[in-house]
Amino acid sequence: MAPWIPDCMHEFATGRVVRTDAKVCHVEIGDKVLLCAPRGKLFEGLEQKNPIAVGDLVQVDLEGNPCSIEAVLPRRNWLGRTASSHDPREQVLVANVDRLFVIGSLGKPGFSSNRTDRILAACAWHGIPAALVINKVDLAREGDLDALRASYAGANVEWHETCALDRRGVDRLAERLRGAVNVFYGASGAGKSSLINAIQPGLKLKVGKISKFWDAGKHTTAHSQLIPLAQGGWVIDTPGIRTFRLHRLSVGELRGLFPEIVRFQDRCKFPDCSHDHEPDCAVFEAVEQEELPATRYGSYLEMLDELRNSTGGEDVPDAEEAPGGESGGDSDRGSGQASGPD
Numbered sequence: 143m144a145p146w147i148p149d150c151m152h153e154f155a156t157g158r159v160v161r162t163d164a165k166v167c168h169v170e171i172g173d174k175v176l177l178c179a180p181r182g183k184l185f186e187g188l189e190q191k192n193p194i195a196v197g198d199l200v201q202v203d204l205e206g207n208p209c210s211i212e213a214v215l216p217r218r219n220w221l222g223r224t225a226s227s228h229d230p231r232e233q234v235l236v237a238n239v240d241r242l243f244v245i246g247s248l249g250k251p252g253f254s255s256n257r258t259d260r261i262l263a264a265c266a267w268h269g270i271p272a273a274l275v276i277n278k279v280d281l282a283r284e285g286d287l288d289a290l291r292a293s294y295a296g297a298n299v300e301w302h303e304t305c306a307l308d309r310r311g312v313d314r315l316a317e318r319l320r321g322a323v324n325v326f327y328g329a330s331g332a333g334k335s336s337l338i339n340a341i342q343p344g345l346k347l348k349v350g351k352i353s354k355f356w357d358a359g360k361h362t363t364a365h366s367q368l369i370p371l372a373q374g375g376w377v378i379d380t381p382g383i384r385t386f387r388l389h390r391l392s393v394g395e396l397r398g399l400f401p402e403i404v405r406f407q408d409r410c411k412f413p414d415c416s417h418d419h420e421p422d423c424a425v426f427e428a429v430e431q432e433e434l435p436a437t438r439y440g441s442y443l444e445m446l447d448e449l450r451n452s453t454g455g456e457d458v459p460d461a462e463e464a465p466g467g468e469s470g471g472d473s474d475r476g477s478g479q480a481s482g483p484d
C-alpha cells in the first residue's frame with residue numbers, strides 16, 4: 143500500500159515562550175524569537191485561565207503569518223495563583239522553572255519573613271526548587287545575618303548573601319543562574335534589578351524603577367518576560383509586589399510545606415493536628431523550646447488562618463510589609479491588587 147501523504151506538509155518546531163502579550167507570544171526557537179498566535183483550540187475546555195505562560199515549551203506551526211502555536215507541551219512545574227476574586231481559575235504566571243530566588247534585603251525594605259515564607263511554601267507546593275538571597279549585606283547590623291541563618295537552617299533552602307554594590311556573593315549567584323530558567327521574586331526595592339545588572343551589566347535594567355514584566359493584577363497591558371542571560375539561561379525580574387493565595391490548598395497540605403513542621407509533627411497527639419490549638423502539640427512545644435523558629439511558625443499560622451477564612455481565593459494584600467518599612471512609593475499597598483510599579 144502506498145504511504146499516506148497529507149495534503150500540505152507543515153513544518154513544525156518546538157520553542158520556548160519568552161514573553162506573552164495580549165494576542166501573541168514571543169517564542170524562542172533556536173537563535174530566533176518568533177511572534178506566534180495561539181490556536182483557538184488551546185482555549186477550549188481550559189481549567190486554567192491562560193493556556194500559555196512564559197516558560198512554556200510549545201509546538202509551533204511555521205507556516206502562515208503569524209506562525210501559530212498548536213500545542214503546549216506538558217509542564218514540569220509552574221507557579222500559579224487564583225486569578226482574581228471574580229475568577230476562581232488558576233492563572234499560570236510562569237512555567238518550567240528551574241529555580242525561584244527569593245530576594246530579601248537588609249536595611250530598606252526590611253526583610254519580611256512572612257513574605258519569604260509564603261513564597262517558599264508556594265514553591266514547595268508547586269515543586270519549584272527555591273533559593274533565598276539576602277541582599278544588601280553591606281547594611282547588616284551585628285547579629286542580623288546570624289539570626290536569619292538560624293531562622294532558615296531547617297527550611298531546606300539554598301542560601302545566598304549578596305551585595306549588588308560591591309558584588310559580594312554575585313559571582314556565586316550568577317553561577318547558579320547559568321543555563322536555567324530562573325525567577326527573581328521579592329519586594330520592590332530589595333535589589334532584584336541591581337543584582338541582575340551586576341550579573342549582566344549590559345542589560346541596564348532601571349534600578350529603583352518599577353518594571354512591567356510581571357502582570358499579577360488586572361492590568362492587561364503588562365507582560366512578563368524571560369530575560370536571556372549572556373552566559374546561557376534566563377531570568378524573570380518580577381515586581382513581586384504582593385503575595386498571592388495558593389490555588390486549592392487544604393489545611394493538611396499546608397502543613398507539609400514547612401519542612402521544620404513536618405519534622406516535629408509526628409509527635410503531636412492528634413495525627414491531623416493543625417498545630418494551632420490542639421493539646422500536646424509537638425510543633426508548638428518545639429517553638430516554645432526554640433527548636434523551631436517562631437517566625438516560621440508565625441508564617442504558618444497566618445497562612446492557616448487565611449485558608450480557614452478563605453472566601454474563595456481572593457488575593458492577600460501585602461499587609462505584612464506595612465510595619466516592616468518597605469521603602470515608600472508603592473501605590474498598591476493594601477489595595478489587594480498588584481498595580482504596575484516596580
Ligand SMILES: Nc1nc2c(ncn2[C@@H]2O[C@H](COP(=O)(O)OP(=O)(O)O)[C@@H](O)[C@H]2O)c(=O)[nH]1
Nearest residue numbers: 278305306307330331332333334335336349350
Ligand atoms: N546598600 C545597598 N543598596 C542596594 C543594594 N542592591 C540594591 N540597592 C539599592 O536599592 C534600591 C532598589 O534597588 P532595585 O534594584 O531597583 O530593587 P528592585 O525593586 O528589587 O528591582 C536602589 O537604590 C539600589 O541602588 C545592595 O546590595 N546594597
Ligand SMILES: [Mg+2]
Nearest residue numbers: 334335351484
Ligand atoms: Mg526592579
Ligand SMILES: [Zn+2]
Nearest residue numbers: 410415417423
Ligand atoms: Zn501539632
